[in-house]
Amino acid sequence: MIKTDLLVIGAGPAGLCAAVAAGESGKDVLILERSHTPGGQLVKQTHMFFGSEKQHAATRGFDIASILLDKLNAMSNVRMVTNATVLAAYDDGLWTADILGKYEKIMPQAVVCATGANEKSLAFPGCDLPGVYGAGAVQTLMNQYGVLPAERAVMLGAGNIGLIVSYQLLQAGVKVLAVAEGSARIGGYLVHAAKLRRMGVPIMTAHTVKAAYGKESLEAVTLWALDDKWQGIPGTEITYRADTLCVAVGLSPLSELLWQAGCKMLYVPALGGHVPYRDDNLRTSLPHIFVAGDAAGVEEASSAMVEGTLAGLSAAEYLNAAPADIKERKNDCLSQLAQLRSGHVGERISAGLELARIKEAAGIC
């Protein structure tokens, strides 16, 4: 059995920042990462980040991952293990993991759950044909593994993931035939939409997929227009010859471990699904478990990094190892988060976060 002061689950933007913040306190930190490489989604983000300098704005995602990993590698009290999937949380405080195929038990004093999110799927005729992918999967194939997954692609979803992956498909030389978006407005940043449009890619709002066709794998995708009750309108069908359909219809927080640990959970559509109740320090209903990043509610990587720092600081405080300036640092995190969430997309997220907020325990001290 491994004993550690802090277990951080997930080495994406939130987990890495949590480990950096908690690692600075001198406590033993163990980060377990399911993938064979750390960095989470950052390693495939070839675009420049939004936000401000504090969240590495105008730096490309994979460069941000390197910056965070350099900080971690300089800390002898932080240990990161890849190919390590946390399997379960038990109510006596024990956690188990599959580490390179071996079973391991872990007894941490505190936990930061930064497990990220899962791509949502959509049920439509032909959705199980080879060639129908989550957009994030296509991004991983292209940008992380250097595999060209498509020749002719249709994108479903004009949120930031749909728009960014469409642009990156174009950069890889793929013909992007159309971006369909169920709602009447483009959900992602309009600058991303404009980048695609001026490359000649149509963005079709109030459209969705009717069906995907193919014998062995995807050969054609039929889109159709939606009425204001989200019902397909017969006669509006458009069919594209395509070998790839990317589904980018949102993410769900990966919260199974929090359920198992016994955290109080709530379904919040604006945050992508079931999320744990948490206070302003990102502490869940269980005093030793903290949450950060998409597992706390689906947002951008910029806010995931700030949440990670906040959760790491809160965990250090819980372990009686708070830095002298913890109050200023936490307030700085809170004001960065407030700024990141104050824009057009942030309003809905802020309203969702308010539902899941534990109000009575605003201060840990």
Next chain:
Amino acid sequence: MLEQTGIPEASDINGVFPSDERLAKGPVAVIECFQRIPCNPCSTACRRGAIEAFDDINDLPKVNHEKCNGCSLCVSRCPGLAIMVVDMTYAEDKALLKLPYEFAPLPEEGSSVTALNRAGEAVGEALVVKVQNTPALDKTPLVSIAVAKDLARTVRNFRVTDDTSAESPGILRGDEAPSPMVCRCNDLDLDNIRDLMKKGFTSIDEIKRVSRLGMGPCQGRNCIPLVLGELSRFLGKPVSELDPGTYRPVVKSVSLGAVAEYDGEALTE
């Protein structure tokens, strides 16, 4: 409308273009940023203070056209690639547009390319005057193209290859579409799920026990949100009032051998 199509309107563009007087004085930055999003690198990139400092990170950039000298430092720093530099003094009948361009192959200086508007439609010819791709630009090369002056507000992109293979998508006949797959791990389609609901299995745990929904390698990550949506419609209740089922250890398949052989040494070396 921009929010529906992704194409800024002429009024949007005119709203951010400098005055004709300023344009007559030389190169100047034009920022097509029309939506409040949390992003400020443009204002911190400018060394002349020509992009006003933001009070709120969501502010829209305001360019002081008198302070801006069109140096283009901000162009490759904008994560949205929303900035270009326009020089109406480049030649008698030509304007120079300095555009961020993140595609391979880069055009060759002196070559001719097809000028595109904000919908990606060909609107004329452009001459590639300069291509900059220094390390400081961090993989967002800047390409300067000369276009007819009256196209300066229309052109925002270009195409290197002459790919005009526009194709009209055909309508596909035959509606032999199968029932949508919901749970690939256990081969359950939407008709299967709806049949179970009609038979009275109206919770995730009930459907799971009778059909093995969510018990495969994905452990319900793909199918359970879909079935929660179906249950919500069937029962007329919001998803927040439905029980998503019990999440039991372990979250992914693990061999019994790995558990049996547990020796506490997975992390020793």
